[in-house]
Amino acid sequence: MMGGNGPNTNEVGRVERPNWAPGDIDLERPSVARVYDYYLGGAHNFAADRAVAQQTLEMMPDLRRIVLNHRAFLGRAVRYLLGRGVRQFLDLGSGIPTVGNVHEIAQSVDPAAKVVYVDLDPVAVAHSRSLLDGDERVNVLQADVRDPVSVLASPEVNDLLDLDEPIGVLMIALLHFVSDDENPAGIIGGYRDRLAPGSFLVVSHSGYEADEETPELREVRTVYEKAVTRTTLRNKAELTRLFDGFELVEPGVVRLPAWRPESPEHPDASGRPFPGFCAVGRKAQR
Numbered sequence: 001m002m003g004g005n006g007p008n009t010n011e012v013g014r015v016e017r018p019n020w021a022p023g024d025i026d027l028e029r030p031s032v033a034r035v036y037d038y039y040l041g042g043a044h045n046f047a048a049d050r051a052v053a054q055q056t057l058e059m060m061p062d063l064r065r066i067v068l069n070h071r072a073f074l075g076r077a078v079r080y081l082l083g084r085g086v087r088q089f090l091d092l093g094s095g096i097p098t099v100g101n102v103h104e105i106a107q108s109v110d111p112a113a114k115v116v117y118v119d120l121d122p123v124a125v126a127h128s129r130s131l132l133d134g135d136e137r138v139n140v141l142q143a144d145v146r147d148p149v150s151v152l153a154s155p156e157v158n159d160l161l162d163l164d165e166p167i168g169v170l171m172i173a174l175l176h177f178v179s180d181d182e183n184p185a186g187i188i189g190g191y192r193d194r195l196a197p198g199s200f201l202v203v204s205h206s207g208y209e210a211d212e213e214t215p216e217l218r219e220v221r222t223v224y225e226k227a228v229t230r231t232t233l234r235n236k237a238e239l240t241r242l243f244d245g246f247e248l249v250e251p252g253v254v255r256l257p258a259w260r261p262e263s264p265e266h267p268d269a270s271g272r273p274f275p276g277f278c279a280v281g282r283k284a285q286r
C-alpha cells in the first residue's frame with residue numbers, strides 16, 4: 001500500500017521489520033494503536049500508519065492537541081482515583097506505552113500500586129511487555145476488551161488484582177472503536193457487575209453534538225473508516241448512558257479540557273468546542 005522511503009523502508013521501498021515488531025503483523029496495514037503512537041510522537045509505527053496520521057493531521061491540524069488532551073485527562077483521572085484510595089488499575093485499550101503511563105503515575109504515589117494493561121494490538125502488547133518485564137506490579141494481557149468475561153478470568157488479571165477490592169477501570173480513547181451493534185453498554189456492564197463497590201470507571205470518548213460536525217471532522221472520520229477501523233462518535237447524552245450503574249463524580253460528563261483542570265493555564269485556549277467528552281463514575285455500595 002503506502003510505500004515510499006521512510007524509517008522502516010529499505011532502498012527498494014519494501015517495509016523492513018524492526019526487531020520490536022512481532023513477526024505476525026501486517027506492516028502495510030495501519031493500526032489504531034500505531035497511528036495513535038505517531039500522533040503522540042512515538043517511534044513504534046510504520047509508513048502505512050504515518051501516512052494515515054499525516055493525512056488526518058493535514059485535514060485537522062488540531063488533532064494532536066485533541067489526542068494530548070485524552071492523555072492529559074488520563075493523568076488527571078488516575079491521580080484523582082489515587083486520591084480516593086484506589087491502588088489497582090485495569091487499563092483497557094492501553095495502547096503503545098508512551099510518556100505518563102498509568103503505572104508510572106500510580107507508582108509515583110504508591111510504589112505498591114498495581115496495573116494490568118490490556119490491548120489487542122500486537123505491537124502495543126510486545127512493547128509493553130519489553131518495557132515492563134521484571135516489574136512484578138504490572139501485567140500485560142493481549143485480549144479483546146469486548147470480552148469482559150475472558151479479560152476478568154485471565155491469569156494476568158487474577159494473579160495481580162484483587163477483584164474484591166476497588167479497581168480503577170480505564171477506557172481512554174477506546175469506546176469510539178466499539179460500535180453500537182457491539183453493545184458498549186453490555187461490555188461495560190460485564191466489567192461493572194464483577195467490580196467491587198467503590199470501584200471507578202474512567203472514560204474519554206471522541207464525539208460532539210449533532211450541530212457541531214465540521215467538514216474536517218467528517219473527513220477524518222471517513223479516512224479512519226476506510227483505512228483503519230470503524231469509528232462511532234457519541235455525544236454527551238450517549239456517553240452519560242454508558243455510565244449506567246455508576247455515580248458520576250463531579251463535574252459529570254464534560255468536554256475533556258473541562259474535567260478537573262489542575263492549573264488555570266490548562267483549560268483549552270482555542271475557544272472552539274472540544275470534539276470529545278469524558279467522565280469518571282463510581283460503583284455505588286450495595
Ligand SMILES: C[S@@+](CC[C@H](N)C(=O)[O-])C[C@H]1O[C@@H](n2cnc3c(N)ncnc32)[C@H](O)[C@@H]1O
Pocket residue numbers: 032033036070071074092093094095096118119120121124143144145146171172173174177
Ligand atoms: C486511540 S488508542 C488509545 C490508547 C490509550 N488508551 C491512550 O489513551 O493512550 C486505542 C487503543 O485501543 C486498542 N483497542 C481498540 N479496540 C480494542 C479491543 N476491542 N480490544 C483491545 N484493545 C482495543 C487499540 O489497539 C489502541 O491501542
